[in-house]
Amino acid sequence: MLFNSYTFILLFLPAVLAGYFWLGRRSNLAPVIWLALASLTFYAIGNWQFVALLLLSIAFNYGIGHLLIVAKLGPSQRKAALAVGVAGDLLVLGIFKYAGFAIDNINALAGTHIAVHILLPVGISFYTFTQIAFLVDAYRGQVAAYALPHYALFVTYFPHLIAGPILHHKDMIPQFEQERSKHPQSHLILCGLIIFGMGLFKKTGLADGIQPLVMQAFGPNTPTFDQAWIGALAYTFQLYFDFSGYSDMAIGISLMFGIFLPVNFNSPYKATSIIEFWRRWHMTLSQFLRDYLYIPLGGNRLGRVRRYVNLMVTMLLGGLWHGAAWTFVAWGALHGAYLCINHAWIHFAPPIPRRLAPVAGFVGFVLTFLAVVVAWVFFRADSLATALLVLSKMAEPGNLALGRGEIAYALFIAVYAAFAWFMPNTMKLMGYDHRSRKVGEAFAASRLHSVYLYAAAAVLAFGVLGIQSRSEFIYFRF
Incomplete structure (x- = not known):
C-alpha cells in the first residue's frame, strides 16, 4: 500500500487511528497489538507472499535477543549467539537481494546460463538493519528486556517499514510502552x-x-x-x-x-x-x-x-x-x-x-x-x-x-x-x-x-x- 493513495488516506489510516485510540482507553497493551497487526496488514496488501518471512525474521531475532539479554551465557556463547543472529539476517538478505546479482556475474565470467528469479521483499533492507542493530546492542548490554508485542511493533511499524527511517530500539520501544501516546492529542x-x-x-x-x-x-x-x-x-x-x-x-x-x-x-x-x-x-x-x-x-x-x-x-x-x-x-x-x-x-x-x-x-x-x-x-x-x-x-x-x-x-x-x-x-x-x-x-x-x-x-x-x-x-x- 502506498501513502500517496486514496485507499490509504481515506480508509486505512483513519480506521487504524480510530481503533488505536479506542483501544487506548481500555488497555495499554491492546493498542500496541492493534498497531502491529495493522502494520502487518499494511505490508500484506502489497507483499502478502513475504509476510511469513517477516514474521520468521521477527521471531528469530527476538529469540536471539532474548538469549543475549536474559539468558546467563558465557562470553564465548554470547559471541556465538550474536554471530548466529547477524549471520542469519545477512544470509536471508543475501539470498533475496544479492543471489541474482551473484549468479549474473558468475554467468558473465564463466559463460554459463544459470537462471535465478527471486522476488525482492519490499523493505527487507530496512527491517534487517533495524534488527541487526538491536542484536549488536543486546550483545553490548545496551538493551532492556522488551515484551514481544512491543518488539514486533518496533520492527513492523508501518510508517517506517517500507522505506525507512532505520529505527533504533532506544528511540521507539519506550514510546510504544508509554500510556500517554495511546490517547489522542x-x-x-x-x-x-x-x-x-x-x-x-x-x-x-x-x-x-x-x-x-x-x-x-x-x-x-x-x-x-x-x-x-x-x-x-x-x-x-x-x-x-x-x-x-x-x-x-x-x-x-x-x-x-x-x-x-x-x-x-x-x-x-x-x-x-x-x-x-x-x-x-x-x-x-x-x-x-x-x-x-x-x-x-x-x-x-x-x-x-x-x-x-x-x-x-x-x-x-x-x-x-x-x-x-x-x-x-x-x-x-x-x-x-x-x-x-x-x-x-x-x-x-x-x-x-x-x-x-x-x-x-x-x-x-x-x-x-x-x-x-x-x-x-x-x-x-x-x-x-x-x-x-x-x-x-x-x-x-x-x-x-x-x-x-x-x-x-x-x-x-x-x-x-x-x-x-x-x-x-x-x-x-x-x-x-x-x-x-x-x-x-x-x-x-x-x-x-x-x-x-x-x-x-x-x-x-x-x-x-x-x-x-x-x-x-x-x-x-x-
Whole structure:
C-alpha cells in the first residue's frame, strides 16, 4: 500500500487511528497489538507472499535477543549467539537481494546460463538493519528486556517499514510502552496532518511532476550536452523531493499516533562538503553505517590510511545496500572517494582566512552539489555503460540542442533548485525535535495561526489532487 493513495488516506489510516485510540482507553497493551497487526496488514496488501518471512525474521531475532539479554551465557556463547543472529539476517538478505546479482556475474565470467528469479521483499533492507542493530546492542548490554508485542511493533511499524527511517530500539520501544501516546492529542494530530500534507505535495506535486524530464538523459535516445544535464539534474531533484516527501509523510503519520520518528532528511543539497551531505542525507542509514560498520572496523583510531580504507569499505557496502548492481557499487565507491578527499583536505589544506570563509563556503557548496549530481548518474542508470555515456555527454559542451523545450526545462529545474536551496525544510518550519518530543510550538503560538492552517490545507489538497493511479517511492526498491 502506498501513502500517496486514496485507499490509504481515506480508509486505512483513519480506521487504524480510530481503533488505536479506542483501544487506548481500555488497555495499554491492546493498542500496541492493534498497531502491529495493522502494520502487518499494511505490508500484506502489497507483499502478502513475504509476510511469513517477516514474521520468521521477527521471531528469530527476538529469540536471539532474548538469549543475549536474559539468558546467563558465557562470553564465548554470547559471541556465538550474536554471530548466529547477524549471520542469519545477512544470509536471508543475501539470498533475496544479492543471489541474482551473484549468479549474473558468475554467468558473465564463466559463460554459463544459470537462471535465478527471486522476488525482492519490499523493505527487507530496512527491517534487517533495524534488527541487526538491536542484536549488536543486546550483545553490548545496551538493551532492556522488551515484551514481544512491543518488539514486533518496533520492527513492523508501518510508517517506517517500507522505506525507512532505520529505527533504533532506544528511540521507539519506550514510546510504544508509554500510556500517554495511546490517547489522542489534538496538537500532535494537527501537526502530523500538516507534515503529512507537505510530504504528500512533495511527492505528487514536485517529485512526480519532474519525473518525465529524467528521460532527457536516461531515455532511449542519446542525449546532447544540455539534455544530459537536464536529465541528471531532474533526477537529482526528483530523488530529493521523493525521499524528502516520504520522510515527511512517515513522520506526519507517526505523529498522529503520538509517536516521534527520528529525522531522516535535513536539506542535504545545502551541504558545503560531502561530510556534511552525509549528515543530512538518509541520516539514519549514515548513523547505522557509522555505529555498526565504520567504528567496528576501526574508524579513525588506527591511522590515516586505515581511516580511508574504512571509509571506502563502508561506502562500498552502503552502495550495495541500496541495490545489487555494479552501478550502486560505483555510486558507493564515488562517495567513499569523496569522503576520503574531504578528510584529506581537512587535514592537509592550510587554514582559510576568516574573510574568505564565505567564498570558501560557496565553492564547497558548488563542488559538493556537482559531485553529488555525478554520483546520482550511476545511481539512476541501468548499467555502467549508460552512466558513462550520460557523463560523457555532460562533458561535451559543444554538442547542444538548445531548443525551446530545453530552455523551458532548464527554467523548470531552476524552480526546483530554488525550493531545495532557499526554502526552510519541513522539520524547521514545524519546529520538529524528536529527541525532546516537541513540534509546532511556534506555529501554535503565532498570530498567523489561521493563515498557516489555510496554507497547510491548500498544500494537502494539492497533494491529494496530484495522486496518480500508482506512483511508488524510489526508495521502495531498496
